[in-house]
Amino acid sequence: xxxxxxxxxxxxxxxxxxxxxxxxxxxxxxxxLFWYVQYPGEGLQLLLKATKADDKGxxxxxxxxxxxxxxxxxxxxxxxxxxxxxxxxxxxxxLGGNDYKLSFGAGTTVxxxx
Amino acid sequence: xxxxxxxxxxxxxxxxxxxxxxxxxxSGHRSVSWYQQTPGQGLQFLFEYFxxxxxxxxxxxxxxxxxxxxxxxxxMNVSTLELGDSALYLCASSISGGSTDTQYFGxxxxxxxx
Numbered sequence: 001x002x003x004x005x006x007x008x009x010x011x012x013x014x015x016x017x018x019x020x021x022x023x024x025x026x027x028x029x030x031x032x033l034f035w036y037v038q039y040p041g042e043g044l045q046l047l048l049k050a051t052k053a054d055d056k057g058x059x060x061x062x063x064x065x066x067x068x069x070x071x072x073x074x075x076x077x078x079x080x081x082x083x084x085x086x087x088x089x090x091x092x093x094x095l096g097g098n099d100y101k102l103s104f105g106a107g108t109t110v111x112x113x114x
Numbered sequence: 115x116x117x118x119x120x121x122x123x124x125x126x127x128x129x130x131x132x133x134x135x136x137x138x139x140x141s142g143h144r145s146v147s148w149y150q151q152t153p154g155q156g157l158q159f160l161f162e163y164f165x166x167x168x169x170x171x172x173x174x175x176x177x178x179x180x181x182x183x184x185x186x187x188x189x190m191n192v193s194t195l196e197l198g199d200s201a202l203y204l205c206a207s208s209i210s211g212g213s214t215d216t217q218y219f220g221x222x223x224x225x226x227x228x
Contacts, residue, residue, distance in 0.1 A: 043219040044204065045219070101147065101159035102159065
């Protein structure tokens with residue numbers, strides 16, 4: 001079955017620091033990969049996605065590259081801000097078959113200090 | 115374009131009661147999925163509907179059920195509530211539910227079972 005493993009948190013950083021959150025996956029077929037972010041008291045917002053190998057998703061300074069050879073989709077940001085404090089979820093969805101669900105990682109809580 | 119809306123936002127019920135949650139997808143979206151989020155289990159898939167048909171179901175007991183109407187709005191019902199059903203219930207919509215489709219999430223319904 002499909003599964004996602006992401007870096008355990010919590011992660012605490014200072015403003016302008018470099019952020020990386022590791023995500024690896026196991027999937028049948030050719031999955032699409034997503035990063036979602038959840039701010040306190042809110043639902044999930046799509047941060048970025050990649051639908052095929054070597055694709056790079058990017059948004060709001062965040063980037064992640066779909067690496068089929070290492071089954072990874074690590075999230076990076078070069079200079080974080082206090083407003084980036086949130087919980088980040090890596091997720092995948094398989095191509096083909098009848099499995100339409102998103103499979104999520106456990107989430108990584110990121111706190112950025114001023 | 116309006117986002118995914120969920121009602122009510124907060125609910126308090128007692129054990130043994132039943133509850134119905136509602137989700138209105140983004141206009142034009144025909145796929146609606148439901149997820150349960152708890153601190154212990156993370157994000158777990160409940161079920162997905164497309165054109166009024168349930169296409170996929172997660173590993174939840176039969177007390178959890180759902181339906182979708184012809185206007186794509188969806189409801190989920192939980193009967194005989196248990197304390198462990200306390201969670202944030204998230205609804206997500208996408209155009210067709212394909213693997214490359216982006217799922218857009220609503221703000222969630224926070225259910226507390228006493």
